[in-house]
Amino acid sequence: MSAANCETVLITGASSGIGLELAKCFAADGSRLILVARNSVALENVAEELRQNKIEVIVLPADLSLPETPKRIFQELSARNISVDVLVNNAGFGLHDSFVKLPLQRQLEIIQVNITALTELTGLFLPGMIQRKNGGILNVGSVAGFLPGPGMAVYYASKAFVLSFTEALAGELPGNGLAFSALCPGATETNFSQVARGRKLRESNTIKMSADEVARYGHRAFRKKLVIAIPGFQNRILVFLTRILPRQAVRKVVYSYNKPEE
Numbered sequence: 506m507s508a509a510n511c512e513t514v515l516i517t518g519a520s521s522g523i524g525l526e527l528a529k530c531f532a533a534d535g536s537r538l539i540l541v542a543r544n545s546v547a548l549e550n551v552a553e554e555l556r557q558n559k560i561e562v563i564v565l566p567a568d569l570s571l572p573e574t575p576k577r578i579f580q581e582l583s584a585r586n587i588s589v590d591v592l593v594n595n596a597g598f599g600l601h602d603s604f605v606k607l608p609l610q611r612q613l614e615i616i617q618v619n620i621t622a623l624t625e626l627t628g629l630f631l632p633g634m635i636q637r638k639n640g641g642i643l644n645v646g647s648v649a650g651f652l653p654g655p656g657m658a659v660y661y662a663s664k665a666f667v668l669s670f671t672e673a674l675a676g677e678l679p680g681n682g683l684a685f686s687a688l689c690p691g692a693t694e695t696n697f698s699q700v701a702r703g704r705k706l707r708e709s710n711t712i713k714m715s716a717d718e719v720a721r722y723g724h725r726a727f728r729k730k731l732v733i734a735i736p737g738f739q740n741r742i743l744v745f746l747t748r749i750l751p752r753q754a755v756r757k758v759v760y761s762y763n764k765p766e767e
């Protein structure tokens with residue numbers, strides 16, 4: 506792919522986990538990458554690794570919990586005449602405990618990162634994709650988006666938004682050449698549970714997929730323009746069960762999984 510025709514992919518939360526592995530997938534395609542995360546040192550290390558693919562990698566350290574960050578990213582890239590063809594909204598985090606016990610400000614930051622920043626970045630970059638009739642948006646959600654989430658109420662609700670929002674975009678813009686995908690993994694081997702500080706989540710015997718497996722599945726699904734991508738047979742079974750079980754039963758099961766240990 507020539508430099509003039511090179512696809513440009515912006516990935517948030519690209520310094521580790523699923524975001525890092527998605528960056529590797531797009532790097533293998535020969536795409537130019539724009540990597541966004543808070544940890545500048547980790548981003549530079551990732552960029553050096555990915556440049557071994559003979560691609561251009563741009564590093565943009567940024568904190569998406571700050572309301573001004575999405576517009577700053579857009580303005581910086583616009584000033585450099587860089588158009589984003591594919592937006593990968595991967596950045597996100599959760600906190601584990603009952604809603605009333607968790608600091609409200611931290612929970613509002615979950616909404617800022619998982620919902621508000623994702624929505625604003627989409628609103629800023631999507632018009633250019635529509636005009637060029639090329640590219641798309643890959644939003645990293647979760648099987649949590651199909652469930653009520655007692656014990657992680659705001660996180661689960663935020664992922665429900667991601668799923669619904671992605672489906673809505675696909676419904677609004679059919680047949681225009683763009684791809685809209687919601688990647689909805691279940692338990693994955695990342696540092697998510699350490700950030701969430703959910704002791705039971707770390708100690709449970711839940712089978713986890715690797716971040717590499719999840720990313721490869723999501724990348725393939727995006728290229729195929731699959732709107733909802735659920736990696737792992739066990740996760741697809743889980744989502745199916747949520748459709749047939751009474752919601753009261755689902756709430757009890759989720760809470761038994763998320764309930765903080767005394």
